[in-house]
Amino acid sequence: MQKTKGKQSILFANPPVVTGTANIGGPMEGQGLLGDYFDHLMEDNLHDLSSWEKCESYMLEQVIKTAAQKSGGDMSDIDYVFAGDLLNQLMSTHFALRSLSRPFIGLYGACSTMALSMIMGAITVDGGFANKVVGAASSHHDAAERQYRFPTELGVQRPPMAQWTVTGAGAAVIAAAGFGPRITAATIGKIVDLGVKDPNSLGPAMAPAAVDTLWQHIQDTGRQPAYYDMIFTGDLGSVGKTLVIEMMKEKGIDISDNYEDCGCMIYKEEQDAHAGASGCASSAVVFCGYIYQMMTELKLNKILLIGTGSLHSPTSYQQKESIPCIAHAVAVEI
Amino acid sequence: MSENIRQQMKEEAFQQKFNQVKPKPPLLKNIIWAFVVGGFICTIGQFVLDYFLSLGMGKKEAAGSATAVMVFLGSFFTGLGIYDELGKRAGAGSIVPITGFANSIVAPAMEFKREGYIFGVGAKMFVIAGPVLVYGMVTAFIVGLVYWLRQ
Structure with missing residues (x-):
């Protein structure tokens, strides 16, 4: 059955369901406008771990597990995990997935990774290659800052156009059947x-x-x-x-x-x-x-x-x- | 070729639109912050210098000691996580004095400690200050050469 539409689009034949989501943020995100819409909030950007990269891995692991639970199951139901982050060689994602031991496909779409992971997940599910997958993405302000810009303690002035990298992660469970938006x-x-x-x-x-x-x-x-x-x-x-x-x-x-x-x-x-x-x-x-x-x-x-x-x-x-x-x-x- | 020109025209049109909505930095506020903070740091430096002079030090020794004190203060406040907060507002006011130079060395040293003392602290310490040192030395060499030739 033809699922492509026009030049670059897809219309899903059996629209996959987003059965559960989870997110996590740092202290600054918690104090922000959407502070009430987080599953977890960390007290600081390290969460008692020894590096920012480890903290990012922790966040990603946490949201993937929580999303799987919130969709009424656990990690063993998940056929594939589609995930990515901003760091070189997807460092945070790979370390997060090490302990989850589920089939994993790493994605790099920079900040578009969340949408990309959901699309890839939906394609896999609608194609009949999986029943339940997770799409997830993470970023960490300090880890990104040291890779892309300057050391965090350096006294530089940010231009008014600059944006602030969010410390957080989100995961969405995409399934062939279930209750939720499609x-x-x-x-x-x-x-x-x-x-x-x-x-x-x-x-x-x-x-x-x-x-x-x-x-x-x-x-x-x-x-x-x-x-x-x-x-x-x-x-x-x-x-x-x-x-x-x-x-x-x-x-x-x-x-x-x-x-x-x-x-x-x-x-x-x-x-x-x-x-x-x-x-x-x-x-x-x-x-x-x-x-x-x-x-x-x-x-x-x-x-x-x-x-x-x-x-x-x-x-x-x-x-x-x-x-x-x-x-x-x-x-x-x- | 025409594809190139079309792309170029698109880029120029976008750049124009971008320039219209680009937020301007608050120039006056930034200048005042830089003036006050930069002036304050230099005043402290002057106090320290005068103190060493009053102890009976020679001009050269006093200048060296005052510099060491200012470098220490810059490093200390970087370590406390205060200097970057100051730099965010003061800009050049806290970058140009020697405390800013100390900040530019201590900040990467702190940041890359997790990569160990060799590949982290040792290798990354001069990522920001390195170019300043290199071109400072090159300039000093050229000035020295001119001075020597004129003698």
Whole structure:
């Protein structure tokens, strides 16, 4: 049966169900706007472990286990785990999965990993290759900062456009049957690069990729933005969000009524995160916490989550390359 | 070729749009912070220098000792996790004085301690300060050469 639609989209024949989600955050996320929508909150960014990387692994392991339990089972029911993070060679994910001993497929989509893992999970389930899978992603502010930018204790001034990498993780269980919102459609993005080179402007750099994928989603599926109660992008921040609205307007579509960016939903103004949140965990904690809860309470019925990722590396920006970006859209409906 | 030009035009159009919505840094606030904090650090330095001079030290010895004290203070407050909070607001005001130089060495040393004393602390200590040292020495060499030639 034909499940592809248009150039880049998928309409699932038997839409897989998101039967349970779990998320975790650090202290700053707990004090933020969505503080009430976390399964676990850590007291500090180390959680009594010996490194930030270990802390990130702990978070990922924790959310995967909790999500499996919340969906009414345990880890032994999980056929595959699709997961990723921001660190080199997916360090946190690999160490988290070491003790879970489930079949595992590592994904790197930078900050788009949550949406990507859900799409890959849904494809696997709808294809009949698995009954129950987990999609998960994590990021850790300090671990990401030391890899991509400067040591955390260095006294540097962050520009107003900079975003704050979220310390947290999210996991969603995707099953062939069960109760919960369903993944009905997806649009896989292509790499878009409009020449932004500044690693402090990741949100604006990713905005064209988000617009490209959203536009393609509309073309492929025929669903207008008004079809969805809310459209969420992953971590564009306030500047990137403005750019998306502007660029969609230029294409003749006004999305300002039902569009929000997960990066603008996590921190309060006074938390000094500047343009907003970023990192894999930005969309992961918002989807697996707030959005999922809103959907199970029927306050949101149809959403489109567009995970956005900037696929640069510390080496690429030192070599003065621009930032290749990607966005993947996944439609979840109840 | 036309594909290249199209991409270039798209990039330029986007850059223009980006520049319109780009938030401006709060220039005046930043300047005031840098002025006050930078001035404060230098005033402390002057106090320390004057103190050593009052002990009867020579000018060279007093300057060296004052520098050592300021480097210690910079490292100490980096270790306490205060210097990065200061730097976030003061910018160049806390980077330019020698306390900022100390911060730029101690911060990576602390950060990479988990990778051990050889590949961590030892190797990474100068990731930020290294270029400053290299180009400082190169400049000193050039200035020295000019001075020598003029004699």
